[in-house]
Amino acid sequence: MGTFIQLVIDGLSTGSIYGALALAIVLVNQATGLINFAQGGMAVLSAYIAYAFTQIGLPVLVAILIAVVVSFFIGAIVERFLVRRFERGDPDTAVVVTIGILTLVTGICAWIWGYNNRQFPSLFPLDSIDVFGAVISIRSLGTILAIILIMIVLQLLFMRTKLGLALRAVAINPESAALSGLPVGRLLMVGWGLAASLGAVAGSLVAPQLTLTPGMLDTALVYALAAVIIGGLTSPIGAVVAAWLIGVLENLAAVYVPFIGFDLKIAVPFVLVFVVLILRPQGLFGRKVVVRV
Template sequence: MTGVLQQIADGLSTGAIYASLALALVLVNRATGVINFAQGTMGTFGAFLAWTLWSWGVPVWPAVIAAILLSVPFGAVVERYVVRRLYSQNALIIIIITVGMLVALTGIIGTIWGYHDREFPALFPSGVLRVAGVALSYSAIGNLLVLVVVVIVLQLVFMKTRFGLAMRSVADNRDSSALLGLPTGGLLMAGWGMAAALGTLAACLIAPEVFLGPSMMDTVLIYALAAAILGGLDSPLGAVVAALAIGVVENLAGAYVSFIGTDMKIAVPLALMAVVLLLKPEGLFGQREVVRV
């Protein structure tokens, strides 16, 4: 029983990282209707900024916070000068452009910082906390706490502030919001900026667990996209719940299902995503869109 609880605890830790990036994907989709396949690479760019500041002598947390803040205008510029002209285009064209952004940003990161992996400093103390025989690393606890804080802040912003209400209005109906006098262009830029900040946070959380490299978020993007689709592309809470569930299920499957093991764990979210899309295309927490003819 202890082994199962240990796998669940480890799964919640990795699921928290998936959830951070899944929230960014949902945020962009709700604001603009675009699924940004370059979201993880944008986060990697921010993580490299944090690593650069740290290598210059800035303490790790101030470096991460500075990189998150710098990611906001980066995301806003991408929306204003790259994405905005695509809103009227076919969805397939938008997907191709965001995939192109992923490839281009990976090349830019490699050109600036090189393609070799680097060690990213730990964000939390080393060591473990043992509870009922289950070892919880401080990094796992830290990841979960960061996720809880992010979810609470986003919930307060979207539900309790005028800015959040305006963002939700633009997400629901951009044209009507413009007629009401809302600065839709600025709000769209803000949505992409916030998503870029979340992507940077996710990259900085995962970098100490692996190695910092231009392509380090590519696999995480698959899990985050699966979580966003499973939970519903218009549901931040659904994305978080689905990401945590994916982390737990893939850990349990890798440990106790012999033909899956470590190498086949990535098939778990893909299989879950396929099943949900067949049975409930809008996602577990998503709302079915009704179109009047």
């Protein structure tokens, strides 16, 4: 029982890393209709900004809050001067642009801070507690609770607030939104800014567990995209639940399924993606889109 609980908690902790990025991807998609491959790089840049403020003596919480604000403006500027030129054109071109931004941001981080591993201070205590023989890190529990809180806030934003409804309207049909009097350009900037701020939180939560490097979220971004596909592009709750599912099933399959083991556990999320795309293409929690012709 202790081993099982340990695997589940570790899986939830790892899944929370994927879920943090998945939430930012969902946020950008709901605000602009794009899949943002640059989200991992922007989260890493935000984590480096927070790290820089901790190095001048600021408490880690204050440094993260400053990074969140700075990241909002970075995200808004990226949308206004780079992404906007391609948003309403060919979707494939816009995707390539976000990949290019990912490469650019990663290169900037490496140029400024180098490729050496840097230890980011943890927002939570490093102590552990014992639950039925399983050693559970307080940092892991804190990360899980933080992701749950962010997930709830995003769900309420999109479903219960005027800003969230406006962002969704702009993403679905910008022409009709503009005719309705919505400031489309401003809302697109806000959407990217909010996603960048969320990336700052995600990067700051993840960096203490992975150590801070320019490419620390490259693998996590792949898992986050898998979580978005499984959970649904329209559902923050679905993205996080899918990320947790990936993390837990990976751990359980590695230990309890002999032919998978630790070498093949990376295939677990992609098998899930394959099954979900066949049975429910909109994702487990996604909404089916109906197009009138």
